[in-house]
Amino acid sequence: MSDEISPARKLGFGCLRLPHVGEDRAKIDMPAFERMADEFIDRGFTYFDTAWMYHEHMSERAVGQAVVARHPRDSFTIATKMPLSELREKGADKAEQTAIFEEQLRRLGTDHVDYYLAHNVNVNNYEVAKRLDTFEFVAEQKRAGRVRWMGLSFHDTADMLEQVLTDHPEVDFVQLQINWLDWSSPTIQSGKCYEVAKAHGKPVVVMEPIKGGTLANLPKQAAFELSRVAPGSTPAELAIRYAASLDDVMCVLSGMSTPEQLDENTCFMGSFEPIAEAQRGAFVRAARAMRAEQAIPCTSCRYCTRGCPKHIDIPTYFAAYNAYKRGQGAGHEQMYYRQMVRRHPGPADCVKCGRCETACPQHIFVRDMLAEVDKVLGATA
Numbered sequence: 001m002s003d004e005i006s007p008a009r010k011l012g013f014g015c016l017r018l019p020h021v022g023e024d025r026a027k028i029d030m031p032a033f034e035r036m037a038d039e040f041i042d043r044g045f046t047y048f049d050t051a052w053m054y055h056e057h058m059s060e061r062a063v064g065q066a067v068v069a070r071h072p073r074d075s076f077t078i079a080t081k082m083p084l085s086e087l088r089e090k091g092a093d094k095a096e097q098t099a100i101f102e103e104q105l106r107r108l109g110t111d112h113v114d115y116y117l118a119h120n121v122n123v124n125n126y127e128v129a130k131r132l133d134t135f136e137f138v139a140e141q142k143r144a145g146r147v148r149w150m151g152l153s154f155h156d157t158a159d160m161l162e163q164v165l166t167d168h169p170e171v172d173f174v175q176l177q178i179n180w181l182d183w184s185s186p187t188i189q190s191g192k193c194y195e196v197a198k199a200h201g202k203p204v205v206v207m208e209p210i211k212g213g214t215l216a217n218l219p220k221q222a223a224f225e226l227s228r229v230a231p232g233s234t235p236a237e238l239a240i241r242y243a244a245s246l247d248d249v250m251c252v253l254s255g256m257s258t259p260e261q262l263d264e265n266t267c268f269m270g271s272f273e274p275i276a277e278a279q280r281g282a283f284v285r286a287a288r289a290m291r292a293e294q295a296i297p298c299t300s301c302r303y304c305t306r307g308c309p310k311h312i313d314i315p316t317y318f319a320a321y322n323a324y325k326r327g328q329g330a331g332h333e334q335m336y337y338r339q340m341v342r343r344h345p346g347p348a349d350c351v352k353c354g355r356c357e358t359a360c361p362q363h364i365f366v367r368d369m370l371a372e373v374d375k376v377l378g379a380t381a
Contacts, residue, residue: 005149005172005203006250007077011240011269012047012205013040013262015059016301017255025302026056034066036262041067043266046076049205049253050108051119052083052100053306064109073110079205080104081119081153082138085359088128089307097132101141115205116147117175120303121164122156124358135168151175153207155361158192165200173250175205177361179215180242180283181290182208187363194246203250209243210236210254212299221289229282236261237268238275242283245274295325296369297362304356304366310349314356314366316340317347321373337377347374 019029019036037048048067050059060080067076087097105111118134119125129135141147152168153175154161165171174197182188197204210216216236218226226238233241244252252269256262275283300315308314320337340346347370356366 007045007047009045009269010244010249010251010272011045011265012049012079012251012253013037013045014207014253014255015048015050015063016054017257018055018059018062019257020055026058028055028058028062030062030065032259033062034070036256036259037066038070039259039262040266041071041075043270045266045269047079047115047251047253048076049079049115049207051081052104053086060104060107064107068109077114078108078110079115079117079151080108080113081117082134083119084125084128084134085120085303086306087132088125089355092132094132094137097134097137101137105146112146112148114148115151115173116141116149117151117153119153120359120361121152121154123160126160126164135170139170149173151205154193158189158196161193161196165196165202169200171202173203173205175207177208178204178206178243178246178249179209179211179239181211181215181287183283184287194248198248202248204246204248206243206246206249206252208299208301209252210239211297212255212301214297214299215239218286219289219293221293222286225282225286225289229279233268234264237264238283240265240269241273242275244269244272293325295322296364298322298364299362301361303359303361307355307359309353309355310345310351312345312347312349312370313340314370317373317377318369321369321377324377334377334379337373341378346378347371348378 019032021027021029048063050063063078082097082100116138118129121129138147138150142150149172150170151173152171155177176190176193176197177188178190178194182190184191194204218235223235226235230238240252240254243249254265256265296318298315298318302315304314350367350370352367354367360366
């Protein structure tokens with residue numbers, strides 16, 4: 001791993017789940033984010049990860065306002081991404097790709113991006129990247145000094161990653177979904193993808209180390225397995241340390257929404273201690289316990305909602321279903337579900353277009369699961 005490309009500390013500030021005002025994710029709570037960004041930088045951390053569409057296209061602007069406009073440019077680094085999914089949906093041309101990059105620099109208020117990624121590379125979006133010569137476009141920006149390092153964020157099989165990295169050895173780093181639950185997953189293939197990146201000599205940035213909060217609030221048996229080998233550590237801490245302990249990981253992103261989350265993460269990552277080899281068996285046992293209870297593996301990334309023609313709030317309905325299946329709320333999820341579908345589009349409104357499934361990084365059969373949610377939560381109690 002190159003020392004030059006690696007940030008000073010392994011924790012990155014993921015700007016997908018920033019504090020926001022009320023239910024509108026586009027209304028970012030800027031005073032709160034500014035305080036959190038200040039604390040993050042003051043504690044010696046540097047890596048801020050954002051993207052074109054995060055927070056309804058407001059995340060890059062927020063990073064520009066809270067970070068770029070208020071701190072010396074050499075005190076932080078920024079990662080953002082070319083939105084391949086959006087370009088695919090629009091049937092966009094190369095001119096629009098260029099326009100997006102120029103707008104990103106304007107939103108961020110900077111003349112360069114430290115880490116620039118092709119976003120959500122998978123079998124479908126890779127065809128878009130080839131049609132638009134996305135990797136060559138980023139390479140051109142790198143030669144011009146407007147990008148320092150070229151990467152890709154990836155959501156597909158290890159075989160697909162092998163193809164992409166073989167086609168594009170010029171890529172500097174890879175962003176992968178890695179956590180202890182998905183390490184052996186036959187769909188996410190965290191472990192296999194990590195090994196491919198390692199074989200190609202690519203440093204890894206980790207996304208979803210806590211799987212959208214799933215690994216911060218564990219079922220009883222999974223929590224017991226981890227508490228036996230790491231008493232006093234929270235599940236969120238253990239999840240981040242698990243990913244950060246891998247040899248070729250240069251940075252682990254955490255989508256921090258509150259000052260408390262930021263304080264916890266920066267404290268244990270400021271004096272980082274790797275997961276010991278003797279502790280790793282507990283994660284295997286915890287994963288086994290989690291899979292026995294897990295219903296829908298949704299991380300609430302909300303990629304599925306942007307293209308939904310019926311504007312169905314898919315992650316919220318999935319969260320209600322998961323809570324119901326875990327037995328939480330003593331059946332109240334059915335009541336809340338019925339109240340929601342009276343006011344908002346619901347699973348029964350799905351027209352089965354499949355856009356959600358194309359966008360889902362977790363490879364969930366969204367249409368089938370929406371039907372299941374409506375069947376279970378919409379049933380007469």
